[in-house]
């Protein structure tokens with residue numbers, strides 16, 4: 162369904178509370194951080210309603226590993242259906258679903274899209290699909306790192322691969338693939354009346370990490386180089402498009418943007 166103009170809204174999907182060093186390298190071993198789970202809802206003037214990410218699985222107690230639950234305890238959970246309901250929407254109102262990557266706190270709500278229009282063509286990076294599907298079917302118990310097989314290997318879900326060179330969905334909506342945090346992580350650039358916004362997802366977790374150039378200190382990223390190389394590309398993109406950058410798990414920014422409601 163076409164909309165009047167393109168606008169976006171950040172949906173609160175709850176949070177996890179854990180050691181700050183998992184997100185931002187810090188000498189303070191005891192520092193904790195609240196990490197928001199979120200989705201971005203877009204009303205696009207040509208493409209209709211687009212959803213970027215789906216947050217955690219409501220059934221996390223059963224599906225997440227003991228390791229995950231110990232390292233990244235969920236302190237608040239809002240399911241994607243509940244978040245959409247607050248906007249008067251259901252999964253059937255979504256025309257296009259994009260997953261930045263297939264980690265549990267981004268793909269956790271995917272099962273709700275089984276059999277829906279959006280669920281028949283979920284966009285994710287081609288490289289990510291190769292890696293995540295391989296891991297899902299070769300790792301013991303179907304769990305590898307932050308990948309959990311039953312969250313994204315679903316009979317009612319099909320994927321539409323985004324190539325490494327990216328994909329222009331419209332003049333004001335461009336997907337780009339980052340080689341950081343996972344094998345291929347889909348970032349999104351959206352043009353609003355107020356200018357471009359870059360949604361980089363988990364390649365940069367917080368504004369502090371972006372501005373101070375601090376890579377994560379946890380075990381998720383394989384090297385620091387991937388963080389610094391991708392950061393360079395993001396900063397060039399920020400300059401080129403005079404864009405605002407929206408980070409993967411920044412609680413202050415998430416809270417501020419949620420409070421803005423629709424952003425045009």
Ligand SMILES: [Zn+2]
Nearest residue numbers: 262264307363
């Ligand atoms: Zn992730």
